Amino acid sequence: MSEFIHKPVMLAEVLAALRPHPNGQYADGTLGGAGHARAILAASSPTGRLLGCDRDGIAVETARQRLATEFAGRFTVERGNFAELDRWLPAGSCDGVLLDLGVSSPQLDQPERGFSFQGDGPLDMRMDDRQTLTAAELVNGADAETLARIFWEYGGERDSRRFAKAIVHDRALSPFLTTRQLAGLIERLAPRHGRKAHPATKVFQALRLAVNDEIGSLRRGLAVAAGLLKPGGRLAVITFHSLEDRVVKEFGRERTRDYTFPGEVDIPELRQPCVPELKWVARKAGLPGAEELQDNPRSRSAQLRVLEKT
Numbered sequence: 001m002s003e004f005i006h007k008p009v010m011l012a013e014v015l016a017a018l019r020p021h022p023n024g025q026y027a028d029g030t031l032g033g034a035g036h037a038r039a040i041l042a043a044s045s046p047t048g049r050l051l052g053c054d055r056d057g058i059a060v061e062t063a064r065q066r067l068a069t070e071f072a073g074r075f076t077v078e079r080g081n082f083a084e085l086d087r088w089l090p091a092g093s094c095d096g097v098l099l100d101l102g103v104s105s106p107q108l109d110q111p112e113r114g115f116s117f118q119g120d121g122p123l124d125m126r127m128d129d130r131q132t133l134t135a136a137e138l139v140n141g142a143d144a145e146t147l148a149r150i151f152w153e154y155g156g157e158r159d160s161r162r163f164a165k166a167i168v169h170d171r172a173l174s175p176f177l178t179t180r181q182l183a184g185l186i187e188r189l190a191p192r193h194g195r196k197a198h199p200a201t202k203v204f205q206a207l208r209l210a211v212n213d214e215i216g217s218l219r220r221g222l223a224v225a226a227g228l229l230k231p232g233g234r235l236a237v238i239t240f241h242s243l244e245d246r247v248v249k250e251f252g253r254e255r256t257r258d259y260t261f262p263g264e265v266d267i268p269e270l271r272q273p274c275v276p277e278l279k280w281v282a283r284k285a286g287l288p289g290a291e292e293l294q295d296n297p298r299s300r301s302a303q304l305r306v307l308e309k310t
């Protein structure tokens with residue numbers, strides 16, 4: 001196994017949010033290289049417990065090995081989607097839950113995983129390789145309308161229709177099999193003209209989100225995580241782009257409301273007061289400090305939001 005190095009993002013801020021203590025039970029839904037998990041276990045020594053999961057088999061094995069010696073008997077590692085954390089933990093059992101979304105550095109850096117066009121690799125992009133749907137299947141199989149919707153909704157790509165049509169045209173001649181092939185087509189359609197970002201950046205992000213159903217998992221995962229918290233327990237979520245952050249904000253807005261309303265539409269006259277399920281720990285999202293931004297460029301788009309169970 002190549003060395004799995006991922007610097008945990010906003011580590012001090014996550015610890016300040018979750019306030020780990022020795023009697024605590026914590027859940028990390030995105031173990032990755034176990035950077036956050038290790039810090040939570042260390043800060044909750046000697047008896048705090050952590051259950052961590054990840055969809056990625058390599059991450060799970062790495063995390064297990066990294067935590068084994070120092071924290072034996074205090075952690076459990078499971079392979080799976082954080083939207084299913086309630087398979088392993090009972091409702092109301094956690095003092096803190098962490099979701100650090102997106103992909104890890106090793107996932108991005110290994111061309112054979114197909115997440116990036118920096119190196120050439122198969123158009124794969126699966127976080128969980130037991131899943132059958134790959135990026136190649138979407139790119140070569142979905143109709144132009146579906147592809148355009150994915151590029152627009154998940155990538156905010158303004159040229160979504162043009163790119164989708166060109167893909168459908170070109171794949172009839174020869175299917176898209178590699179990341180470079182797809183990135184090359186987008187670059188020909190939208191030459192860089194000195195722009196910093198590669199023109200295929202948004203298309204790749206969109207495909208990754210679609211292949212892994214990341215927004216669906218996030219919606220389900222937030223609801224499950226909230227159900228796991230004890231009163232006073234906290235949910236910390238690190239997002240890396242505005243679509244994810246919007247989902248977290250909307251979830252928070254709904255669950256921190258101090259009233260309910262019948263049906264789908266919020267009509268002020270029909271509101272009924274209630275005790276909100278959650279409260280925001282801070283109104284605004286936390287951002288990485290200048291030092292971290294300099295030290296770890298991948299932290300630059302990170303935003304941390306924290307909710308507390310009432």
Ligand SMILES: C[S@@+](CC[C@H](N)C(=O)[O-])C[C@H]1O[C@@H](n2cnc3c(N)ncnc32)[C@H](O)[C@@H]1O
Pocket residue numbers: 006007008009029030031032033034035036037053054055056059080081082083100101102103104105127217218221
């Ligand atoms: C940014 S990394 C986490 C890094 C980790 N916090 C650390 O300190 O090393 C995100 C990880 O979450 C995993 N992941 C993303 N979405 C997931 C989901 N819905 N369920 C489980 N794991 C997920 C990815 O496979 C990846 O390993």
